Amino acid sequence: MKSLGSIRRDFAPWNDPNAKPYIQFDKVTKKFGDFTAVNNLSLTIFEREFFALLGASGCGKSTLLRMLAGFEEPTAGRILLDGQDLRGIPPYRRPVNMMFQSYALFPHMTVENNIAFGLKQDGMPKPEIAARVGEMLKLVKLEQFAKRKPHQLSGGQRQRVALARSVAKRPKVLLLDEPLGALDKKLREETQFELMDLQQSLGLTFVVVTHDQEEAMTMADRIAIIDKGEVMQVATPAEVYEAPGSRFVAGFVGNVNMFEGKIARGEAGAASIDAGNGITIRTENAGDAATGAAVAFAIRPEKIKISSKKPAGAVNAIEGEVYDIAYLGDMTVYHVRLDDGHVVRASTMNAARITEDPLSWNDRAWVSFRPDAGVVLTR
Numbered sequence: 001m002k003s004l005g006s007i008r009r010d011f012a013p014w015n016d017p018n019a020k021p022y023i024q025f026d027k028v029t030k031k032f033g034d035f036t037a038v039n040n041l042s043l044t045i046f047e048r049e050f051f052a053l054l055g056a057s058g059c060g061k062s063t064l065l066r067m068l069a070g071f072e073e074p075t076a077g078r079i080l081l082d083g084q085d086l087r088g089i090p091p092y093r094r095p096v097n098m099m100f101q102s103y104a105l106f107p108h109m110t111v112e113n114n115i116a117f118g119l120k121q122d123g124m125p126k127p128e129i130a131a132r133v134g135e136m137l138k139l140v141k142l143e144q145f146a147k148r149k150p151h152q153l154s155g156g157q158r159q160r161v162a163l164a165r166s167v168a169k170r171p172k173v174l175l176l177d178e179p180l181g182a183l184d185k186k187l188r189e190e191t192q193f194e195l196m197d198l199q200q201s202l203g204l205t206f207v208v209v210t211h212d213q214e215e216a217m218t219m220a221d222r223i224a225i226i227d228k229g230e231v232m233q234v235a236t237p238a239e240v241y242e243a244p245g246s247r248f249v250a251g252f253v254g255n256v257n258m259f260e261g262k263i264a265r266g267e268a269g270a271a272s273i274d275a276g277n278g279i280t281i282r283t284e285n286a287g288d289a290a291t292g293a294a295v296a297f298a299i300r301p302e303k304i305k306i307s308s309k310k311p312a313g314a315v316n317a318i319e320g321e322v323y324d325i326a327y328l329g330d331m332t333v334y335h336v337r338l339d340d341g342h343v344v345r346a347s348t349m350n351a352a353r354i355t356e357d358p359l360s361w362n363d364r365a366w367v368s369f370r371p372d373a374g375v376v377l378t379r
């Protein structure tokens with residue numbers, strides 16, 4: 001069985017035409033004065049899904065989350081949760097909880113009191129609170145820190161207290177606004193996996209807002225890429241990366257080489273692209289792009305091979321000169337300037353310690369790739 005990316009996915013309700021969406025944004029618009037922060041946006045999220053809203057600063061992703069939580073109302077359109085229109089329902093009556101960027105822990109309260117706070121407010125009986133707090137402390141591995149105050153904890157531990165507090169009331173949906181923003185890189189990576197485990201073990205629906213594409217790719221079942229208040233694409237991480245729907249998405253997620261050109265000849269998904277200056281690209285992924293259409297050919301750096309000699313039998317091979325090399329340990333990134341001035345980025349995994357075909361700055365080199373390695377973008 002072939003699959004995009006390297007992972008087989010068993011959880012994919014979005015592919016099931018009978019699956020009922022859990023959260024629905026239905027033609028939602030949000031205006032602040034004359035400014036349109038969210039523009040006629042529709043998207044659906046399924047129960048138990050880990051869903052990420054990804055976009056640059058100011059694209060409207062926090063506004064979407066705040067409308068779902070009930071801190072803002074849409075100017076137009078509807079938001080449904082389990083089929084119910086949420087309009088007019090105050091935040092505390094929605095089965096939704098939000099974890100904020102700043103965590104907002106109570107500084108004078110111990111860890112266990114921070115976690116118990118919402119439960120006490122709801123009037124839960126004391127023994128039940130104690131049991132629930134114990135369960136939460138165990139879940140986020142903070143049992144031995146129960147009596148500490150927030151300032152006696154590390155950033156990562158504080159983040160886990162905030163998380164425990166926001167899931168203690170068992171909301172059906174947890175909304176997370178840049179949940180790992182305050183953590184350093186290594187801790188972020190660890191915490192990403194912890195969050196995924198937590199979401200799985202509690203069976204909750206998570207909607208996370210992030211501007212960090214790696215974070216979205218790591219954690220989410222599906223990602224919505226948002227730009228200027230509109231959805232550019234909703235897809236799994238592998239689809240977003242391997243089958244971007246537009247130039248914008250291809251350029252936004254990961255590194256990509258882009259060749260602008262015209263479809264010179266196309267038959268059943270295969271095509272030649274005339275990319276100018278004598279460069280012709282042969283691809284099997286032209287989809288239904290018509291002959292003569294102006295398209296972009298997008299190809300990821302790791303799908304480009306670099307070699308000192310023209311590889312025998314290569315369908316696509318272009319000559320140029322090595323003008324930059326970055327050795328990153330696990331891989332090496334080459335920038336090759338083609339004879340038309342176009343710069344191509346190629347990356348090679350350093351699977352062995354010794355390289356058979358070492359290249360240096362200013363060497364002549366060939367970049368080559370298979371006809372199924374890139375995608376043709378019409379938008």
Ligand code: ATP
Nearest residue numbers: 032035037055056057058059060061062063064211
């Ligand atoms: P960031 O990653 O920086 O938080 P974001 O994508 O979450 O960005 P939003 O907070 O949703 O962005 O804001 C979207 C746009 O709406 C921004 O241009 C912002 O300035 C504007 N905006 C948000 N809230 C208000 C408000 N209460 N009044 C006026 N403009 C607002």
